[in-house]
Amino acid sequence: MSTTLLISGGRIIDPSQGIDKVADLLITKGKIAWIGDKSKAPSQPDLTSIDATGLTVCPGFVDLHCHLREPGFEDKETIATGTKAAAKGGFTTICCMPNTNPPLDTQTSIDYVKKMTEIEGTVQVLPIGCITKGRQGKELTEMNELAKVGVIGFSDDGDPVSSSRIMSMAMDYSQDLGLPIIDHCEDKELSDGGFMNDGWVSARLGLKGIPKAAEEIIIARDLALAQLTGAKLHVAHVSTEGSVELIRRAKEKGVSVTAEVTPHHLTLTEERVMGSQLTYDTNAKVNPPLRTQEDIAALIQGLKDGAIDAIATDHAPHTLVDKMCEFGLAAFGISGLETALACLMSLVHGGQLDLKTLISKLSFEPARIIGTRYGELGTLKAGCRADITLFDPNKEWIVDSQDFVSKGKNTPFDGCHFKGRVSMTILSGKVIYRDNSA
């Protein structure tokens, strides 16, 4: 394929430049040349033309939170399969969480991830380093070293940093690096032994619940520490109304905090565990758990008014063995890269969220949180790397987990009718995914 691509006739939506119009876009040598009219295009014989009529053209999606499982858990996912899944989902840059084995708490393990990405990765993978050694919550990692090696932030995700003392020190220590501390906010003593949201469904099903307060307590603590230390805090996978309110008020006070929410927390409630009959569906078992209608409304409002900055998938693939068992024993997590857009489009089609906001939360805003050390991401500005996603906002399809490119087939959306599907994903001016379905 030539290095000159012309994408024509699509509706170009670029929140970073406030663009929303039907126009054409030219890519040369892997970078965006211009957005305008195709008559301006050079008449090269090797120019590749892509007809984007009826499609939406936007910056490639950026996922702040995803689990690639490699090294250590290659039966669940590898960098190869995970990045392919990302491409299929329209993501051009993904940030991988460090709860691998070994965890990403030293330069060596991060170099490994970078190496594997180079050899087998389909999209750009940005590493997140651990906050504490081995994610044990006891000693800080060599944050400076990790920053040099290119992490975009620090997290012990999978687990919170339970000790307030350690969290406070992590925030102090990481400040000058200008990188966020990303916390998985969960009070383990309160949530201990819980399998789903503490609510009427858990009461009916006879399952121990995880109370909303377990998340809100640690968010409140982290916000107080962020205010105290002046560090950058990023709250992972916000799931409750109370959490949104805490973050909103902290932002009003000027605390340096950002937050993300997952597609499944925006669209599913705890009732999904019951399935269509009372099936104790382990595909709906996730941490933080699916909550209530009130929480969904608050999360959507948070996206609209900026309390929540970005959408991140928290893609958590698991093997069949990990999920096809008793509810209490099943692993937590949803394999979400390939259904993210379609699932979110249901909010757009339902009138709860507008398309421009959605695209912004999937591209521009997460890029802002990552910063510019990897260039300007999440934008279609001229001169920037040509990471572009084309999707059909109205294409109807039915989810079949067997079609997933990811090794993880664990999705609560199996069999769902969705409207909206990625058509093509372009990274650095090269087409890395093309939808060949009917």
Place this chain on the structure above:
Amino acid sequence: MKTIEPGAGIATPDTFPPPPIAVWQHRHILDLDDFTREEIELVLDTANAMSEVLTREVRKVPTLRGKTVVTMFYEPSTRTRASFELAAKNLSADTVSLDASKSSVTKGESLIDSLRTIQALGADFIVMRHSQSGAPYLATQHVNCSIINAGDGWHAHPSQALLDIYTIRRHSGKLDNLKVAIVGDIMHSRVARSNIWGMSTMGARIVLCAPNTLLPRYMENFLAKCQLPHISIETDIEPALEDADVVMPLRLQMERQQSGLLPSLREYIQLYQLTTERLSLARQNVLVMHPGPINEGIEISPEVAHGAQSVIEEQVSNGVAIRMALLYLIAGGKNK
């Protein structure tokens, strides 16, 4: 051109009295939340007939001859397992009992693999008890045998609730408008949950009585969402027992105190033990029931446990009749 031979292609009338129109919709017995009143009454009426069989010299009928009932218990039990096995034997079925603690489960075999093995061995029915809520639902998705839930985690124990309802009916006729007080660890009680479904379908009014730490926080939301209006919650035992027609204390497990849900057994006994004095708040002909095994001196005083109002032993014998009825009603049938 078609001709029809007399007798060919036309169903010959059954030589037995024809079965009644379908009231029964179940292939498995998982919980009582999807039983209609008619279905519960069918179980009770069938148990009546089974009770008569139990009074005979030869307590056996050939109904399930050639069928195999496998009991698979992941939690220890004496009465429930023996009850199911006797029920199966009384119907001439073959029984096999598997104790998970002594089986390949200790070698790491998964539940699904164990069930598949049991199916491959020829089981028609699997009676299972498991510590994880929802385990029998998983079973129905992976094997074709009829699954009977003998207790899953905190979730359900349908045969217990049915025998409780049967016991009450034998004494009081109908359950409509009877006040039933269930006292104890509601949070962890599968017996309470199944009785909530079953007894309210039969028209009873239920009072759940427990300290706050032993009640699910969202119990009221659960009851409202599932449209169970005649159920109320009390933390104080006296209003719960007042004018009750049936009182059912639940077994208090020692672990509850150990995990800090209660400050001490002493305090629980002081506030919630069913004593003769407290029992006098109830109706004169109140029935005292208990799912067993009893912790005498904890949730119930020995005097009440063995007193005139106690039907606890009768519950056990009724259990065999109810379980025979359940096995009979879900047996066989190619036209599913």
Place this chain on the structure above:
Amino acid sequence: MPERTLVSPQDIQRALVRVAHEIVERNRGASDIVLVGMQTRGVPLANRLAATIQGLEGITVPVGSLDISLYRDDLSSLSLKPTVRRTDIPVDIAEKQVVLVDDVFYTGRSIRAAMDALIDLGRPQSIQLAVLIDRGHRELPIRADYVGKNIPTSKNEEIKVYVKEVDGEDKVTIIAPGKEVTDEND
């Protein structure tokens, strides 16, 4: 499908009276007879026989009910189970002449099941069979000792017995499907 009455209420009553006489005659009195009616319609018929015998001999013959659902040989193929009704035999049947009473005698499978049930309940000295209607087509080597009426039928016909105590009236009807007309266009 047309339903035709074959036996009137009066004829039913006459047949029952005759059968009662025959029972008493064969057993030389009524002192050690137990009448056992097969659920459901056999039970009121057994009661009527007992009443007639009471009038004849001045003896109260004990009447029991027997439900054979648990002894059926076709349970595996039924997805809907028949409701199991009461089996209630008020006396010990050991050393007694048990007379089973049923409304329709057809293949004989119900009676086979009934005999198994009786033998589980005790050891009667003899088991005899009284039926209101015998419609033929035996599939087992079983015969009736007392027959109210013989009605030859074909297998695709259905005999329905209505009994006042259960159905509100007494009659016996036959339902015969009409012959299928062959379609020239087939």
